[in-house]
Amino acid sequence: MNFLDNIDQLCIDQMICENQNCVKKHLRCLAGICIGFLKELCKSQDICDLLHIELGDLQDNFEKVAINGIYQHNLCQKKCSNQSICRFLHPTWLKNICFDCLNKKKCNKQIKGLWHLSRWIDIQENVYSKYNVNDLNPEKFEANKDCSEVAIKYNLDKYCIKYFKGICPNLRCLKAHKNWEEIKEIGNFKNLEDQIIKPCIKLDQNQKKYVQQSQTLQCPVLMQRNQLKLMINSIEQRPQVDIIFLLDCTNSMGKWMEASRSNITQIIAEYRKKVQINTAMRIAAVCYKDFSEAPNHIQYHDFTVRPEEIENFISRIQPFGGEDVPEDLQGALDVALKLNICKHSASLLQLFIITDAPCHGKKYHKCAYDTKPEAQDLEEKLQKFVKLKSRFFLTFLQIHEQTSIMEEAMKKVVDKNFLSAKITEKSFSDYIVFSLSSTYNKSKSIKENKEYIHVSQAIYKKQKPMPYIYNNYQNYQYLDTFKEQMQSTQIINQTLVFIEKNELEVDKQGVTVKVFKGFDQKNNVHIVIKILQDIVLKYDNNQPLSEKEIQEAEQYSEQKYLQQLIAKQLSHHFNFGCHQKQLDYVPIYYATPYLYELEKPFKGLKKIYGESLIDIDQNWIKYTNNGEYFNQDYNLTVFSHFTYQYTNQQLIITDLQGISNILTDPAIHTNDQRIFDQTNTRDEGLLSFFLGQHYECSNLCRQLQLNPTEIQKNQYISNNHQDSDADTQLEVNFNQENLFKICENCNVMEKLKNLQKYEELCDQCKEKQRDLQDITCKCCRTIFQVSYNFDQLFATVLEYCQDCQKQGCHLNEEKMCYYCAKKLCYQTIKYVELQQKKIGICNDAYFYLKQLKCKNCTQYYCFNRLLSEKDYHAGNFFCGCTFQIK
Numbered sequence: 001m002n003f004l005d006n007i008d009q010l011c012i013d014q015m016i017c018e019n020q021n022c023v024k025k026h027l028r029c030l031a032g033i034c035i036g037f038l039k040e041l042c043k044s045q046d047i048c049d050l051l052h053i054e055l056g057d058l059q060d061n062f063e064k065v066a067i068n069g070i071y072q073h074n075l076c077q078k079k080c081s082n083q084s085i086c087r088f089l090h091p092t093w094l095k096n097i098c099f100d101c102l103n104k105k106k107c108n109k110q111i112k113g114l115w116h117l118s119r120w121i122d123i124q125e126n127v128y129s130k131y132n133v134n135d136l137n138p139e140k141f142e143a144n145k146d147c148s149e150v151a152i153k154y155n156l157d158k159y160c161i162k163y164f165k166g167i168c169p170n171l172r173c174l175k176a177h178k179n180w181e182e183i184k185e186i187g188n189f190k191n192l193e194d195q196i197i198k199p200c201i202k203l204d205q206n207q208k209k210y211v212q213q214s215q216t217l218q219c220p221v222l223m224q225r226n227q228l229k230l231m232i233n234s235i236e237q238r239p240q241v242d243i244i245f246l247l248d249c250t251n252s253m254g255k256w257m258e259a260s261r262s263n264i265t266q267i268i269a270e271y272r273k274k275v276q277i278n279t280a281m282r283i284a285a286v287c288y289k290d291f292s293e294a295p296n297h298i299q300y301h302d303f304t305v306r307p308e309e310i311e312n313f314i315s316r317i318q319p320f321g322g323e324d325v326p327e328d329l330q331g332a333l334d335v336a337l338k339l340n341i342c343k344h345s346a347s348l349l350q351l352f353i354i355t356d357a358p359c360h361g362k363k364y365h366k367c368a369y370d371t372k373p374e375a376q377d378l379e380e381k382l383q384k385f386v387k388l389k390s391r392f393f394l395t396f397l398q399i400h401e402q403t404s405i406m407e408e409a410m411k412k413v414v415d416k417n418f419l420s421a422k423i424t425e426k427s428f429s430d431y432i433v434f435s436l437s438s439t440y441n442k443s444k445s446i447k448e449n450k451e452y453i454h455v456s457q458a459i460y461k462k463q464k465p466m467p468y469i470y471n472n473y474q475n476y477q478y479l480d481t482f483k484e485q486m487q488s489t490q491i492i493n494q495t496l497v498f499i500e501k502n503e504l505e506v507d508k509q510g511v512t513v514k515v516f517k518g519f520d521q522k523n524n525v526h527i528v529i530k531i532l533q534d535i536v537l538k539y540d541n542n543q544p545l546s547e548k549e550i551q552e553a554e555q556y557s558e559q560k561y562l563q564q565l566i567a568k569q570l571s572h573h574f575n576f577g578c579h580q581k582q583l584d585y586v587p588i589y590y591a592t593p594y595l596y597e598l599e600k601p602f603k604g605l606k607k608i609y610g611e612s613l614i615d616i617d618q619n620w621i622k623y624t625n626n627g628e629y630f631n632q633d634y635n636l637t638v639f640s641h642f643t644y645q646y647t648n649q650q651l652i653i654t655d656l657q658g659i660s661n662i663l664t665d666p667a668i669h670t671n672d673q674r675i676f677d678q679t680n681t682r683d684e685g686l687l688s689f690f691l692g693q694h695y696e697c698s699n700l701c702r703q704l705q706l707n708p709t710e711i712q713k714n715q716y717i718s719n720n721h722q723d724s725d726a727d728t729q730l731e732v733n734f735n736q737e738n739l740f741k742i743c744e745n746c747n748v749m750e751k752l753k754n755l756q757k758y759e760e761l762c763d764q765c766k767e768k769q770r771d772l773q774d775i776t777c778k779c780c781r782t783i784f785q786v787s788y789n790f791d792q793l794f795a796t797v798l799e800y801c802q803d804c805q806k807q808g809c810h811l812n813e814e815k816m817c818y819y820c821a822k823k824l825c826y827q828t829i830k831y832v833e834l835q836q837k838k839i840g841i842c843n844d845a846y847f848y849l850k851q852l853k854c855k856n857c858t859q860y861y862c863f864n865r866l867l868s869e870k871d872y873h874a875g876n877f878f879c880g881c882t883f884q885i886k
Contacts, residue, residue: 003027003169004059007038011171016087020781021828021843022171029066029166031074032088033058050087067124068131068180069138069166072102092181093127131181138164138180156183172197172847174875197851199873200820200844210869212820215844240347240521241281241440242303243268244339246332247314248355249287254319256354256399257287261314263429265307267436284339285310287317288332291371297328298335302768302789325367325402329359333381338764340746341388343526344498344519348391348443350436353410356399364406378406382413393439396420397431417442453516454499456600460520461561462592464489465744465760466569478647479672482566495522497596497610499529512678518610520594525747527594527610529602532556536603545604557595557609559677564593564611567653567666570643572744572760577642579758583703586734587758588639591664592747612747616659618738623656626667626685628692634734637694641706644686654689655679661739662749691715745769745790765790777801779810780827781843803827817842819872832863839866854879 003010003025011017011024012035034050036042038058045052051073053061061073068091076088077099098114100107102123109116117123128137134154141150141161151157160175162168168177176196202213247253247260268281282303289297301313341349358365361375385392394414396407398421411418419435466485499518514536516529535553538545545553568590578585592612602608624630630637636656644652655667668675669685681688690711697708739752743762750762761769768790774783777800784801804810809826817824818832818839830846831838841849852861852875861877871877 003167004055004062007035007055010035010038012036012039012041014087017171019783020172020776025169026171027167027169028069028089028163029062029071029074032076033073065121065124066139066166067120067127069164071166072120074166091179093130096126097123133180133183138166141165159183170847170851174848174851197844197847199848199875200817200822200842201869201873203873210819210873212822240342240344241350241436242342242347243281243283243350243436244336244352245283245285245310246329246336246351246353246355247285247287248289248327248329248357249317249319250289250327250357251319252356253354256356257314257317257319259429260354261311263432264311264314267429267432268307281305282342283307283310284336285313286332286336286339287314288328288335289320290327291331293320298331300335300339300789303340325357326360326365326370326372327355327357329353329355329406330375330377330381333378333385337381337384337388340524342521343524344521345389346391347389348440349385349389349393350439351385351392351394352397352432352435353394354397354399355403358403358406364409365402366405367402378409379413382410386414391443393417393419393435393443395432395435395439398422452498453501454497454600454602456497456598456602458495458497458599459492459597460495460523461490461492461595462523463565464491465572466565476648478650479670479674482569483674485569486565493522495520495596497521497527497598499602504528517613520610523594523747525592526613526615528591528613529608529610530560531603531605531608535605539603550605553605554607556677557605557607559675560609561593561595563666563668563675563677564590564664566651566668567643567663568592570646570653571639571663573646574639574642575758575760577704578700579755581703583700585700585755586661586739587741587752587755588636589662589740589742590666591658591662592742611664612742612749614659614662614664615749616662616738616740618659620659621657623658623663624654624689624693626655626669626679626681627688630693635698637689638698638700638704638706640689641694641697641701642704644709645706651675652686652689654685654693661734661752662742687711777804779804780825782827815840817845818866819845819869830863832866834864834866845872849877852877854881857881 009025010030011022011026013019014026014030014033014035015028017026032051034042034045034048034052036048037045037050037052038055042048042050042052053073061071064071070089070091074089075094075097076086076090079090079094080086096113096115098107098109098111098116099105101109101114101116101118102120104118107116115123115126117126131137133156136150136154136156138161141164151159151161158176160168160170160173160177163173163175163177164180174197198213198215200213200215201210203209204211245260245264247257249257264283268283282305284301284303286298286300288299291297299317301310304310336351358367359375359378360370360372361378362370362373363376364378382394385394392414394410394417396403396410396418398404398407407420411420417439419438421431421435463486466482466489497518497520499516502517504515504517512533513530514533516531518527518529519525520527532553535545535549538549571588571590575587575589578587591614594610594612596608596610598606598608621634622629622631623634623636624640639656640652640654650672651668651670653666653668655665656663658664667679667685668677669680669682669689671682690709695712695715697706697712736752736755740749741752741760741762742749743765744760745765746762748762748764752758759766769787771787771789772785773788775786775788776782777784779800780803782801800810804825804827807826809815810823812823812826815824815826815829816822818841820842822842824840824842828843830841830843832841832849833839849861849863849867849872853859854861855876855878857879859879859881862879865877865879867877
């Protein structure tokens with residue numbers, strides 16, 4: 001086989017390659033062969049689970065007889081059920097082969113339906129007798145010819161003959177790739193266009209011109225792109241609905257997994273009709289098995305508004321396992337509780353448990369064998385859901401009577417909000433819709449304590465994590481770099497904002513704002529909204545607001561957002577610097593800022609500022625002010641000094657205040673005109689800090705290599721201070737058990753457990769970050785990996801790989817395909833070179849042209865001639881030769 005002469009041209013992934021731009025060779029006859037081994041890259045067959053065959057031995061294999069283009073090494077000897085990811089082939093006749101006999105092992109030959117044959121040529125005879133078409137088989141076609149006459153005679157010219165033989169090198173081909181055994185069943189193969197590559201333009205008969213034509217070539221994709229668009233079509237006060245499916249995925253549950261997968265989209269559609277609402281509805285799934293399948297015996301998909309994503313997720317889970325009858329339902333409940341459940345107290349949480357087996361613990365069943373009989377924590381797990389939500393409902397779908405004791409235990413905990421029914425596959429969808437509509441109607445009777453003065457759709461702005469690298473150049477402008485980072489990390493999306501009726505009580509001294517508590521539905525966070533006091537008072541007294549007043553109030557919101565964001569970034573860098581040097585310190589965090597553009601104005605304003613609520617049951621503390629005051633019991637002034645040096649002496653943050661180590665409302669002193677808040681006293685604020693609060697550096701300053709300022713040096717000399725070893729520490733009077741951190745990913749506040757193992761992410765986000773999925777880039781069509789459950793919290797559109805996002809090629813308006821005028825990706829752009837001029841074409845055009853042959857001499861197109869639209873569409877290529885095939 002000449003394709004083995006240059007193994008570097010072979011794609012390692014072969015037929016499961018998902019890179020539609022891959023130009024390496026993909027041959028069906030190499031299925032099951034480790035290409036990495038041939039390239040001396042793979043050393044362990046146990047890891048790759050493919051055949052490690054030396055090149056010479058592989059050449060010998062291909063000298064032997066094939067069956068419909070399939071060789072013995074191509075066959076899956078495990079006859080596995082997961083054909084979508086198996087690297088071996090599964091022809092329809094695989095089920096008939098007895099591999100014990102074929103491999104000349106001992107066989108009792110008692111299994112009916114198997115071909116107990118030890119010779120491959122005898123198996124070939126059986127296959128030919130069943131699957132020959134018009135007394136033809138792929139082995140009768142010559143390897144290097146298209147066999148056009150025979151193909152046309154028997155209507156086979158629609159298919160790739162080389163693929164029948166297993167030797168077509170093209171992942172994308174002008175002719176359809178089908179298995180020979182399917183020909184009889186397919187007939188004329190109506191969906192042929194789905195299997196071939198077409199020109200990137202087609203003739204529009206109505207407009208009499210060529211227009212863009214999209215490809216329908218079907219390539220395996222493990223995960224479709226996620227748009228994460230929030231489904232909010234109404235601003236009426238409706239509770240959000242969160243639905244979690246807990247699904248047992250062991251062997252006996254195969255048909256129920258299929259019932260769940262195939263019905264979810266229809267279920268949600270029917271549910272919407274039943275309750276006649278347009279509310280944000282999200283779905284999640286937790287698929288669980290037993291401990292024997294650990295460590296991945298529980299897999300989950302966090303909440304999404306797209307039911308088809310849950311269907312795709314379930315379809316990838318293969319049912320197997322279960323040494324004993326009981327399964328790890330308690331573990332699945334733990335995972336479900338950690339999902340991004342809506343924190344809005346009025347939201348509805350519906351849990352479906354679908355299993356034919358009880359949970360572990362002898363008290364929950366009468367099974368003879370249980371690997372964990374001492375378990376008795378099911379009630380404790382469920383009680384956490386009951387406490388979490390007043391509108392929590394549990395529906396148990398009864399499949400087997402052995403779950404009846406467990407069912408009674410669950411009913412006692414959930415009480416009136418528990419539903420159960422014995423169901424069949426046919427009634428599955430109907431019952432779930434019935435259960436959802438019943439619980440929704442019941443939830444409306446449960447009173448909610450909170451009253452909302454305002455509910456509005458809104459466009460919000462927030463930021464992804466903003467890494468900050470200190471740059472100690474004299475001309476370095478911190479705010480310029482910061483603004484650039486804001487542009488590259490900002491997220492803009494839609495949400496629903498709920499604002500409570502009563503104002504929050506705050507310290508009245510020096511207060512210039514009114515504070516309201518609210519809830520951001522999309523970001524799933526309780527917020528505090530801060531509006532200038534004069535605006536609120538005037539609005540509440542029915543006095544009209546002038547355009548100038550509205551403009552100033554909205555500028556205040558933008559300034560608050562900017563200042564809080566600067567403080568948040570610098571606090572993260574301060575924490576990182578202290579941790580990196582292994583210093584004894586207390587991390588500082590700032591509440592997460594949000595900027596909202598409301599559809600319905602609140603207090604006369606459309607643009608308002610909000611930040612995550614500091615929900616800690618401790619007293620508010622003023623650590624420093626804008627003048628000379630600092631709280632000596634909690635000396636946090638080193639952080640202010642840090643902000644001054646690490647912004648190249650261009651700004652300083654003071655007025656540190658908050659609860660425990662979570663701060664808010666920073667004052668930023670700088671001469672930069674972009675910070676024009678009234679708390680910015682510029683040089684006066686700087687002098688007040690270094691003369692009154694921080695006239696002498698602490699030991700922590702020196703450990704952080706913070707240099708004493710000229711102000712401090714002059715103050716030190718003028719006061720004739722003696723050289724002292726100031727050792728002011730951040731942890732003074734802080735109880736470490738009462739310290740918190742804010743996750744840089746999901747903004748959840750959690751207890752700070754271990755300063756030595758300090759991390760910016762919360763425990764749940766760390767787990768999600770490790771769980772990666774493959775996604776096809778919409779621009780360059782390459783596969784890239786992301787953690788869907790991690791990234792979706794940013795409302796990220798998972799469509800473009802990092803390279804395309806970095807280069808912005810998916811946004812370009814200049815590079816267009818010569819034929820279809822489609823935007824071209826900088827990563828995969830191809831060219832036709834004509835008289836030293838490069839003409840860009842799209843990938844579809846490239847692969848289409850790559851397989852065209854000269855109508856005279858059959859030489860392949862060589863990308864140095866520009867075909868007209870008409871010739872390109874018709875595939876008419878003439879290389880300019882005089883030779884003509886007779």
